[in-house]
């Protein structure tokens with residue numbers, strides 16, 4: 001059974017400067033809720049209630065968000081404003097939170113390796129909270145947990161993207177197993193449209209088996225001098241099995257300004273209820 005979900009939240013968020021100069025990107029709100037809370041809610045809903053945050057300098061607001069604010073609780077208790085705290089109280093009562101710091105931002109692979117001390121020797125989920133996934137029914141992580149219970153190997157979430165945008169993603173090629181599942185044969189990080197093996201892009205949801213840590217330790221820096229999770233997953237696919245899953249639901253790239261605005265409009269029009277936190 002998977003119990004833990006890792007949240008790499010140490011990145012600089014340069015695309016949102018100056019907003020992210022002293023505020024973590026993951027605390028930017030989509031309407032009234034920080035991005036990272038959407039991810040944590042998806043994780044808890046999937047049954048992954050032990051939340052492991054890989055943070056960095058300037059990210060203390062995330063640790064504070066997942067803790068009680070006694071002053072606020074005191075002020076608001078018994079007033080009409082209490083309902084604004086509903087969702088964060090639920091998260092705090094259902095989840096447990098662990099943290100470690102990534103001291104040098106050497107890429108997503110390095111951030112995940114930094115989380116090893118929190119995860120230990122068990123399979124775990126990974127959520128990149130700047131990919132906001134919303135859907136009716138099971139969330140994306142919940143869908144992936146069901147698949148993991150069946151196949152017991154690493155799984156990455158994929159989505160078809162226009163070729164004009166493919167160079168922003170890790171891209172897979174694989175054998176179609178039906179039902180939106182592919183057995184990964186090839187994986188390339190941020191390819192040009194000419195080099196891309198398909199239009200199936202990896203998005204920020206993973207289930208990883210713990211052998212990924214040893215592989216990451218031996219993975220040299222790749223594209224942009226960063227330790228790339230894609231390279232480690234490719235090794236895992238060659239040695240055993242990695243599945244890619246075309247999930248059902250909507251995904252917004254909230255790491256980019258247009259995706260962030262799109263998500264904000266969508267949540268405001270379809271999900272947000274005034275007076276509810």
Ligand code: UTP
Nearest residue numbers: 008009010011012013014015105106107108111
């Ligand atoms: P991104 O590259 O999208 O995030 O990494 P970034 O670097 O913060 O954003 P920009 O490009 O400067 O605007 C994807 C995820 O991996 C985390 C980020 O926090 C983000 O959630 N990450 C990335 C780390 O935790 N550590 C790293 O060294 C790199």
